[in-house]
Amino acid sequence: MSPAFPVPTRSAPLTARRTEYRPGFLVLTFAGEIDALTLPILERELRSAPPGTTVVDLTQVAFVGLAGARALAAAAERAGAAGRRFGVVANSRTLARLFRVTGLAAVVPMFASLSDALRELSAAGVHHTAC
Numbered sequence: 307m308s309p310a311f312p313v314p315t316r317s318a319p320l321t322a323r324r325t326e327y328r329p330g331f332l333v334l335t336f337a338g339e340i341d342a343l344t345l346p347i348l349e350r351e352l353r354s355a356p357p358g359t360t361v362v363d364l365t366q367v368a369f370v371g372l373a374g375a376r377a378l379a380a381a382a383e384r385a386g387a388a389g390r391r392f393g394v395v396a397n398s399r400t401l402a403r404l405f406r407v408t409g410l411a412a413v414v415p416m417f418a419s420l421s422d423a424l425r426e427l428s429a430a431g432v433h434h435t436a437c
Contacts (some may be wrong), residue, residue: 317425320344320367322351330358337338340374348374352381359391361423370401375408382414391415393423 312336315325320338327333338344351390352362362378381410385392393415396402405411417423 307362320347322347324351327361330356330430331361331424332356332358333361333363333420333424335363335366339369340367341369341371342373345371345373345377349377352377353388355385356380357390359390359393359427360385361393361395361417361420361427363395363420363423364401365395365397367396367401370404372408375404379408379410379413391427393417393427395420395423 321431323335323336323337332355334355336348340348342436352360359402360381362381382392382394394405394410394433395417395418396405397418402411402416405416410416415423415426417426
């Protein structure tokens with residue numbers, strides 16, 4: 307008989323806050339964990355982003371699973387196809403590593419701080435900034 311390991315049945319709650327920085331410029335701030343159980347919250351918020359620029363602030367997120375990284379990549383691709391700007395703020399080494407390993411860092415402009423994202427995405431062009 308193999309040893310029993312606890313199976314997580316609940317994840318840390320994920321909260322989302324929408325802040326209109328200015329007309330056409332939305333900041334989505336998430337706090338908690340993005341995993342299979344909380345992924346629908348992330349996807350709902352990303353789908354409901356208005357036209358313009360969207361910044362996803364993950365500085366209060368402790369964990370992002372692979373499905374969350376895929377959802378962010380898909381949102382970035384949808385934004386690019388629609389001529390919108392999209393960026394992610396992630397200041398933890400763990401998230402920066404996940405984004406490099408998954409290739410998300412090559413698809414999504416990433417910023418070390420919200421102020422960097424606001425400044426860069428407000429400019430005429432989008433520049434990638436390493437975390």
